[in-house]
Amino acid sequence: xxxxxxxxxxxxxxxxxxxxxxxxxxxxxxxxxxxxxxxxxxxxxxxxxxxxxxxxxxxxxxxxxxxxxxxxxxxxxxxxxxxxxxxxx
Numbered sequence: 762x763x764x765x766x767x768x769x770x771x772x773x774x775x776x777x778x779x780x781x782x783x784x785x786x787x788x789x790x791x792x793x794x795x796x797x798x799x800x801x802x803x804x805x806x807x808x809x810x811x812x813x814x815x816x817x818x819x820x821x822x823x824x825x826x827x828x829x830x831x832x833x834x835x836x837x838x839x840x841x842x843x844x845x846x847x848x849x850x
Contacts, residue, residue: 816830819832
């Protein structure tokens with residue numbers, strides 16, 4: 762059974778309070794998801810910056826900054842950060 766449909770003439774104060782409480786709960790949940798997404802993006806940015814540092818250090822160690830040498834750990838991390846294929850044939 763679905764929830765009752767209200768009109769401007771039929772809604773009660775209690776029902777309106779429930780509707781606002783439900784909407785507020787949804788907005789707060791969305792805000793929480795946004796905070797988590799922003800924090801995750803920042804963590805990924807820090808990790809990829811560290812991968813760039815590893816590459817630069819490997820190139821400096823080999824004394825060849827233009828060789829395109831990639832640190833193996835950095836390469837593995839970047840590979841793990843790639844989205845996985847989720848489609849089915």
